[in-house]
Amino acid sequence: MRVSLPHEAFKASLPYLLALVLIAIAGYWLIDPAPPKKIVISISKEDGNYQAYARLYEALLLQDGVALEIRESEGPLPSLDELRREGTDVDMAFVPGGVARSESTVGLVSLGSLYYEPLWIFSKGQRRTGQLSALKGRRIAVGRTGSGTNILTRMVLGAAGVTAQNSTLFEIGEDDAMEALRHNVADVIFLSGVPTSTLIQEVAALPGVTLVDLDEAEAYSRQFNFLRHLVLPEGALSLASNVPPREVHMLAPTVTLVARESMHPALVYLVLKVLARVHGGAGMLQQEREFPSDKDTDFEMSTQAAHFYESGPPFLDRYLPFWAATFVNRVLIILLPLLALAIPLSRIAPAVYTWLVKSRIHKLYGELRFLELQLRDRHHPLELSTFRKELDAIENKVNHLRLPVAFSSHLYELRSHIELVRSKLSRA
Numbered sequence: 151m152r153v154s155l156p157h158e159a160f161k162a163s164l165p166y167l168l169a170l171v172l173i174a175i176a177g178y179w180l181i182d183p184a185p186p187k188k189i190v191i192s193i194s195k196e197d198g199n200y201q202a203y204a205r206l207y208e209a210l211l212l213q214d215g216v217a218l219e220i221r222e223s224e225g226p227l228p229s230l231d232e233l234r235r236e237g238t239d240v241d242m243a244f245v246p247g248g249v250a251r252s253e254s255t256v257g258l259v260s261l262g263s264l265y266y267e268p269l270w271i272f273s274k275g276q277r278r279t280g281q282l283s284a285l286k287g288r289r290i291a292v293g294r295t296g297s298g299t300n301i302l303t304r305m306v307l308g309a310a311g312v313t314a315q316n317s318t319l320f321e322i323g324e325d326d327a328m329e330a331l332r333h334n335v336a337d338v339i340f341l342s343g344v345p346t347s348t349l350i351q352e353v354a355a356l357p358g359v360t361l362v363d364l365d366e367a368e369a370y371s372r373q374f375n376f377l378r379h380l381v382l383p384e385g386a387l388s389l390a391s392n393v394p395p396r397e398v399h400m401l402a403p404t405v406t407l408v409a410r411e412s413m414h415p416a417l418v419y420l421v422l423k424v425l426a427r428v429h430g431g432a433g434m435l436q437q438e439r440e441f442p443s444d445k446d447t448d449f450e451m452s453t454q455a456a457h458f459y460e461s462g463p464p465f466l467d468r469y470l471p472f473w474a475a476t477f478v479n480r481v482l483i484i485l486l487p488l489l490a491l492a493i494p495l496s497r498i499a500p501a502v503y504t505w506l507v508k509s510r511i512h513k514l515y516g517e518l519r520f521l522e523l524q525l526r527d528r529h530h531p532l533e534l535s536t537f538r539k540e541l542d543a544i545e546n547k548v549n550h551l552r553l554p555v556a557f558s559s560h561l562y563e564l565r566s567h568i569e570l571v572r573s574k575l576s577r578a
Contacts, residue, residue, distance in 0.1 A: 211420065261422060266405075267542050268400045300321060518567060538575060
């Protein structure tokens with residue numbers, strides 16, 4: 151008799167192993183699908199800042215194998231509409247603070263506020279300080295219809311009582327506004343942009359043009375809580391020309407990066423890391439690490455963004471490249487439930503294994519018992535030689551039965567029963 155580990159252990163475990171493997175494969179692709187390799191962002195086509203930042207994002211995301219497709223829209227509201235549209239493939243959009251206050255935000259989340267985008271008020275003449283209510287009756291460029299500049303300008307002018315009924319409002323783009331001011335078609339223009347914007351620099355350098363110091367900036371920031379009261383330092387636009395010649399009080403919303411709530415979490419974390427690299431430095435109007443931030447946003451923070459601003463990037467993302475961290479995360483998401491499933495299965499498998507081994511022994515016992523009953527039946531036509539051949543066949547099966555050591559006693563008992571039947575056969 152040869153005694154060794156049989157293949158019953160494998161047979162007993164095979165169904166459970168196959169089930170675990172199938173669950174793992176299905177879970178890997180269905181429970182936590184791989185992140186897409188492309189992100190689509192919608193930006194206002196007239197805003198050069200958005201374009202510049204989007205290009206920076208594009209370069210940094212590409213380092214991790216993710217492409218950024220930049221699509222232009224007519225303004226922040228059309229970008230929001232596209233982001234909300236059912237079946238859209240747009241993932242993110244830039245939205246200035248206050249613009250979406252009357253819009254539905256269902257299904258949209260904030261990835262953080264990125265930077266201040268001041269509202270610049272340029273006037274023809276030497277008037278450096280003022281109140282917006284004094285603009286009644288003037289010719290004012292308020293930004294192209296639907297643009298962030300237009301929406302915010304109309305808000306603050308409306309609060310000051312300046313309307314289309316008592317003033318001339320030009321709804322034109324930023325370049326046209328600069329030309330209107332240059333050629334005395336407009337008395338005052340409103341622009342949005344960062345201090346380093348080429349357009350802001352050009353308008354500030356126009357002869358006879360003054361950057362208005364808003365006396366009531368603090369009051370406006372209290373009435374509109376999405377606006378910040380900022381102070382532009384003397385010489386901030388040009389130290390050589392000392393522009394502006396003294397500090398200027400301004401109003402500024404923050405620009406928020408808005409995303410669809412269904413955006414893949416791994417891509418959200420990747421974008422957040424990019425935002426920290428691009429917007430985390432100090433600037434003319436911001437302190438170092440003031441942005442990106444979870445403050446001053448009209449949208450609910452995404453789960454990933456809230457965790458990022460509170461605790462930083464996930465542990466694996468701090469030490470592994472993006473795709474490696476994503477792979478490990480997906481594997482862990484599958485393995486942990488599988489381990490929980492494997493524990494009860496590991497208790498069942500030994501019982502099944504024992505049953506399979508004993509069933510082979512019991513089968514031979516059944517054959518032996520049947521032969522013994524035939525031997526007792528004196529009217530049975532079989533001859534004694536046939537009984538001996540049957541018994542030898544059973545004994546041969548026992549001799550070639552491979553069982554683990556733990557079941558050896560069962561084999562010895564079976565062999566003793568075979569000898570007992572053989573002795574009965576000899577006496578027949």
